[in-house]
Amino acid sequence: MAPPSGHSLLLISMLGILALDCFTSGQKNSTLIFTKENTIRNCSCSADIRDCDYSLASLMCSCKTVLPFAVERTSYKGRLTIWFTDTSALGLLLNFTLVQDLKLSLCSTNTLPAEYLAICGLKRLRINTKAKHPSPEQSLLIHSGEDREPRDKPLLSHTGWQTCTYVSFLDLALFNRESSLKSFSIDDVASMANNFPYFSHFKTFPILSNKSYVVTFIY
Numbered sequence: 001m002a003p004p005s006g007h008s009l010l011l012i013s014m015l016g017i018l019a020l021d022c023f024t025s026g027q028k029n030s031t032l033i034f035t036k037e038n039t040i041r042n043c044s045c046s047a048d049i050r051d052c053d054y055s056l057a058s059l060m061c062s063c064k065t066v067l068p069f070a071v072e073r074t075s076y077k078g079r080l081t082i083w084f085t086d087t088s089a090l091g092l093l094l095n096f097t098l099v100q101d102l103k104l105s106l107c108s109t110n111t112l113p114a115e116y117l118a119i120c121g122l123k124r125l126r127i128n129t130k131a132k133h134p135s136p137e138q139s140l141l142i143h144s145g146e147d148r149e150p151r152d153k154p155l156l157s158h159t160g161w162q163t164c165t166y167v168s169f170l171d172l173a174l175f176n177r178e179s180s181l182k183s184f185s186i187d188d189v190a191s192m193a194n195n196f197p198y199f200s201h202f203k204t205f206p207i208l209s210n211k212s213y214v215v216t217f218i219y
Contacts, residue, residue, distance in 0.1 A: 031076060032057060033093060034083035034107075040066045040093075051128050052083050052107035068092060072186075076100065083107045087115055087172055093121055093218055100165065106175045107131050114173040120164035125218060138181040142168060143215055171219040186217040 075098035
């Protein structure tokens, strides 16, 4: 059999480079944040990590420690997973933050208070409570958002919260129950501050009155 010609070798090499490029571009890192013993670890992971396996996360992911007072308001367009043992850091990480795909895993048997998190642009929520209740992971599709997607912009400051179209209120007490994950939405809410006066969030984060919102309660 004759050896491949120079042109054939060049073609084979180019195909190999293209295949490698397609493979690496298809690998998307996800963000894992876990809170434990008054510390916050922010990790970038190329593979899914078993829930609450802190040792494996430290081994397989690229992680850095973040001090609570240094947590910056940001946005997450990809998957965000948070392992937590109590609610002390969840407000810092999630309140008025743009998160589209969120998974929350309770890594303790603590009873959580009836507090709400206000999350912007949430499309999909998954929860895991195996540490407290031996039940399968639950998943909830909140909205697709194709029609209004461009209006959900990253939040760069407190006033950036006003760019959010979809707002989800997550009742943390749901982690204390074994019931199914539920939600209901209210469309075309013109003024959240007036319609939901008991939510103290809006006292700190002013909302534009000439804009309508889709508000979802998850419980």
